[in-house]
Amino acid sequence: xxxxxxxxxxxxxxxxxxxxxxxxxxxxxxxxxxxxxxxxxxxxxxxxxxxxxxxxxxxxxxxxxxxxxxxxxxxxxxxxxxxxxxxxxxxxxxxxxxxxxxxxxxxxxxxxxxxxxxxxxxxxxxxxxxxxxxxxxxxxxxxxxxxxxxxxxxxxxxxxxxxxxxxxxxxxxxxxxxxxxxxxxxxxxxxxxxxxxxxxxxxxxxxxxxxxxxxxxxxxxxxxxxxxxxxxxxxxxxxxxxxxxxxxxxxxxxxxxxxxxxxxxxxxxxxxxxxxxxxxxxxxxxxxxxxxxxxxxxxxxxxxxxxxxxxxxxxxxxxxxxxxxxxxxxxxxxxxxxxxxxxxxxxx
Numbered sequence: 001x002x003x004x005x006x007x008x009x010x011x012x013x014x015x016x017x018x019x020x021x022x023x024x025x026x027x028x029x030x031x032x033x034x035x036x037x038x039x040x041x042x043x044x045x046x047x048x049x050x051x052x053x054x055x056x057x058x059x060x061x062x063x064x065x066x067x068x069x070x071x072x073x074x075x076x077x078x079x080x081x082x083x084x085x086x087x088x089x090x091x092x093x094x095x096x097x098x099x100x101x102x103x104x105x106x107x108x109x110x111x112x113x114x115x116x117x118x119x120x121x122x123x124x125x126x127x128x129x130x131x132x133x134x135x136x137x138x139x140x141x142x143x144x145x146x147x148x149x150x151x152x153x154x155x156x157x158x159x160x161x162x163x164x165x166x167x168x169x170x171x172x173x174x175x176x177x178x179x180x181x182x183x184x185x186x187x188x189x190x191x192x193x194x195x196x197x198x199x200x201x202x203x204x205x206x207x208x209x210x211x212x213x214x215x216x217x218x219x220x221x222x223x224x225x226x227x228x229x230x231x232x233x234x235x236x237x238x239x240x241x242x243x244x245x246x247x248x249x250x251x252x253x254x255x256x257x258x259x260x261x262x263x264x265x266x267x268x269x270x271x272x273x274x275x276x277x278x279x280x281x282x283x284x285x286x287x288x289x290x291x292x293x294x295x296x297x298x299x300x301x302x303x304x305x306x307x308x309x310x311x312x313x314x315x316x317x318x319x320x321x322x323x324x325x326x327x328x329x330x331x332x333x334x335x336x337x338x339x340x341x342x343x344x345x346x347x348x
Contacts, residue, residue, distance in 0.1 A: 010335075014057040015049070017078040018085060022048055025145045039117070043110045044138045048089045051105040056088055056206045057081025058339060059228075063210025066332040067220050076213055079152040080162070084206050086146035087166060091173070091201075093139040097132050098177060099261055103248070111135035158212040165205030172196025176263070185264035187273065191233065194266065198239060199232025203343070223326035227336065231319035234312045235343045240265040241308060244296060256292035259283065266311075271295075271304035316344045 022045045029037055060081040064073065095101070096109040103109060108116070115131030123130070150162055175193040179185040185193075207224045243258030244267060258265055262284065271283050275298060283295045299305050319340055323333055 010058050010061045011054040013078055014054045014061075014081050014085065018082050019049055021079075021082050021086075021145065021149050025148060039114070039134070040138065040141070043113060043135075044089070044093075044142060047093075047105075047110070048086065048142065052085065052088070053342070054081075054085065055339070055343060056084040056202055058335075059203055059206035060084055060210040060213075062332050062335045062339065063207035063224055064214045065210070066207075066224060066326075066328045066336065067211040067214035067216025068329070069210070069214030069216070073213060076153040076155060077210060079149050080155075080158060080209050080213060081206075083146040083149035083153075083162065084165070084201075084209065086142045086149060087169070087201075090139040090142040090146070091169060093135055093142065095173070097135055097139075098173075099257070101257065109135075110138055153213065155213055157215065158209055161205065161209045161212045165201050165209065168196045168205065169201040172198065172201075179264040180262050183262075185269060187266055187269040190264055190266040190269045193264070194236035194240070195229075195233060197236075199236045200229075202235055203232040204228035220326075220328070223322065223328065226322035227319045227326065227340075230315040230322070231340055231343065234315035234319065237266060237308055237312050237315070238344050240267040241305065241312075244268075244299065245305070256286065256289075256296070259286040259292055259295050262286075267299065267304060267308050270307055271299045271302055274302040274304055312344055316340055 026037075026041060026045055029040060032040070057078075058081075061077055064077045069077065092104060093110050096104050097111050101109050102112060111128075111131040111134075113131070114134045115127045118125075118127035118130045150159065172193055172195070175189075176197050179189055179193060204225055207228050208221060211221050211224055240258065240263075243263065243265065244256055258268065268283050275282075282291070282298045286292055286295055320337060323336055323340070326333070328336070
């Protein structure tokens with residue numbers, strides 16, 4: 001079986017377990033009315049089950065394998081993978097509210113779907129406030145489902161890692177909002193924010209969760225972090241590029257979304273640095289498609305895009321080199337090398 005086939009089989013296992021977890025948790029909602037229950041199923045349950053690449057559960061799985069975990073612990077590993085995926089679903093729903101996003105994974109975002117329902121039904125109150133409020137509750141429900149999945153692991157040791165993963169994610173998202181509100185940020189601020197809002201909870205946190213479930217040795221933990229930290233940064237930088245240049249048909253998100261939102265990403269900080277620094281530039285206060293096009297041209301012309309692509313390549317090679325030095329089990333090492341390619345060469 002090829003490495004790609006092996007990583008694909010992990011996704012299938014996670015998908016099967018996610019379906020079971022979501023269906024079990026939907027069973028707790030029998031007290032809801034039919035319309036409300038259908039909203040949960042359509043906007044949360046389907047969102048969890050039908051979308052996503054399962055990168056984070058895959059890192060949990062291979063972190064466990066790299067640490068010498070046993071096949072008897074497979075159920076716990078899959079449950080932990082589901083927990084991380086449910087936290088990710090929560091993060092996406094809340095992120096869409098904060099970013100006022102129209103689409104996610106090619107579909108209308110939850111808060112806008114709920115807004116539309118409110119308007120169509122002619123209900124009382126502000127449709128936007130209703131949509132954002134109910135979508136926030138759906139995110140919290142996903143967060144709660146993540147706890148139930150973690151309980152099934154039966155591992156007290158893994159809870160500390162899982163808690164740290166969530167704290168870092170929330171703290172990173174707060175930094176992202178604060179820096180966008182304050183205006184142009186530095187490259188170092190952008191890297192710190194990206195590490196905590198995305199990179200660490202995508203790669204390092206899930207790997208260390210798998211390591212904790214295997215009760216792995218400290219040396220293996222250090223080796224996994226040496227691989228994960230540069231790879232997590234490369235993952236976020238790729239996300240920054242997609243946030244400006246990504247094709248909505250592939251990303252499922254609006255074109256130039258980071259420009260409209262005034263995100264303080266490394267890519268945009270690099271463009272500002274190369275085009276005169278700290279004052280207003282064409283990458284700031286973007287309001288329409290023409291300004292998106294102008295900003296993209298500037299980012300390319302000043303060399304910022306090329307610089308970020310070089311950094312992604314350097315970080316990926318650094319992660320791969322750390323993996324080669326680690327002396328991990330052969331199958332786990334090969335799978336982690338394949339995942340490094342997947343997270344840095346994304347088309348969506």
